[in-house]
Amino acid sequence: MTRNGRAPSVKDVAAAAGVSLGTVSNVLNRPAVVSASTRERVERAMAELGFVRNESARQLRAGTSRALAYVMLDGGNPFFHDVAEGIETAAEDADLSLFVCNSSGRGDREAKHLDRLVQQRVQGILITPVDPDAQHLTEIGQRGIPFVMVDRLSRAADHCSVSVDDVLGGRIAVEHLIDRGHQRVAFVGGPSSIGQVRERLQGAREVWAEFGLPEEDLINLPTEALSVSEGRSAGERLAGLPSRRRPTAAFCANDLLALGLLQHAVTAGLRVPDDLAIVGFDDIDFAAAAAVPLTSVRQPRQELGRTAARLVLDEATNPDHVHEQASFVPALVARASTGLIRRP
Amino acid sequence: MTRNGRAPSVKDVAAAAGVSLGTVSNVLNRPAVVSASTRERVERAMAELGFVRNESARQLRAGTSRALAYVMLDGGNPFFHDVAEGIETAAEDADLSLFVCNSSGRGDREAKHLDRLVQQRVQGILITPVDPDAQHLTEIGQRGIPFVMVDRLSRAADHCSVSVDDVLGGRIAVEHLIDRGHQRVAFVGGPSSIGQVRERLQGAREVWAEFGLPEEDLINLPTEALSVSEGRSAGERLAGLPSRRRPTAAFCANDLLALGLLQHAVTAGLRVPDDLAIVGFDDIDFAAAAAVPLTSVRQPRQELGRTAARLVLDEATNPDHVHEQASFVPALVARASTGLIRRP
DNA sequence: GTGGGACGTTGAAATGTTTCAGTTCCGGTG
């Protein structure tokens, strides 16, 4: 039981059980072809020696590892954690390991992670990229490694993607605010290099125009990141606007911004939703858990992950695989921050 | 450049560059011993073929992988994400990969993860265990795999651990409340099977007794988990207490509970901190971001992770390694939820 | 009694990398 030197190998097990090493392998991989008595003997030997398969050797032989990888954009955002959880359940069903990496929004870290993953010969890569057009991404594709973009619709048809219709998301958020009677609304979000930000804003603008509202009353408050602290600072800028220009509601490009904005509003003595209504995006758990529960545009986070995993596995195993751009429909979850519960 | 079949190996590179395969290996591992001209030739061949080292083969030869693993207790709690980030920086410095796994508080998932990690021959395992005395943990130790318990002080001296003095944490939280004049305080937390919960409560009780306050005025509100929703339901129970028994402050065993409690209080129309002061534990980013910023007991989250990684690496590489129980000192971060900012 | 199929087991080959003892070559020293 105790380790005397090296970990025991199939060879050691074979010797201990008095069989050839091919038989031990059969016990592991095709137990049916081995007679019951030999199988039992081998299994006892494995237990006694504390044998554990060496995954590297398996991989070397097989040519590919038994793992998937997800490179996420921002580990600090619970949204991505939930996506990862969806991926993990799918990976587990396929009996695969999952590497979870975090690029923290930095392209260099992303590249480094990808490099390592290629070296590991992972079966497939799921990624929410910093920049969907980056050089190192196209290289992955050229290498023939199955990969799927998560939460990012891509024009290029040489890979799968899983995303949510962000334009629609922007539309339903702002339509909800218009429904509640708001005539001056802020859009809080940035940087505009992020595709989601652009599309959510686009949706907001579309519906704004369709209702015939004046363009200048949809006020753009750009931020430098999708973070709580940027939300707070957007709140300050919002408070600094002259009162006739000041919006009565804000649509934030994600929930972290919304939480920051909410915090600033409460600190500044504004009543939410009476003085300022707020809509977020993603519907992370903390949105529902806020002091004033946040109205948010819900994305099917786990489903997103599960689908992405399904696609990458199909690409990895099915020779007739065709690339697919899966798109989900977002849904509004109305809560107190836009007046579900009105307080006198 | 394009894949014709298999990924190119050192052998292919050697053939393309017209050298032996040992030389290619030298270019990769000991560039100094290769003449400049050959090195350049080999490097060009590698670039042309798109050669990428096969990590499995390296591992097989080396006997161990170039990776660490962290098995975390609850991926939904940002606290653990921050710990993981600390570990990752350390791993990166040592040029190792990091597997991040999530047991979601379930022993069976934890065991499954550990199984896979042993098969992968990871260099070391960091873990915040569901149950520190579980069978599968002691087996890891017996296998001789370096491992470190994170955020868990263990009596057993056969491995390292990194933790925060939770008793002290409980003390400073409650002392802070006593300082602010509170004479009736609730402790919100559970289940008591979790070591941290027990110790934080113990610290609270100690300091309560030292100030000569009556035992029955430190009210225990047990919860079934350390989650936002349990915090909310604790809030309901708290509101249900007869007013002469109702505490004026609550010390929550972690920030998720505190956020839930805060939400309930705000919804119920209680003013925080005037009607109810709240102290959390962990000081996750969302604590500072709450509508009423939470006072919390800060743990050095990243430092915890970095130290754990340092210890496991020492155990893996230093033959004279001695097990170490690193303990950190928590600190109170006072914010509005206990009256840093008083509103008239 | 022989042919042949089924079943169980074997042994060798193959996977890609690293390491290390050897080999070759060349310039300098005695």
Place this chain on the structure above:
DNA sequence: CACCGGAACTGAAACATTTCAACGTCCCAC
């Protein structure tokens, strides 16, 4: 001119697993 030492490179072995053609044994059917 023989010898030596070092620099540069080579080739084979080793790592642990899986696969597969081949082999032996037994039994049944003809």
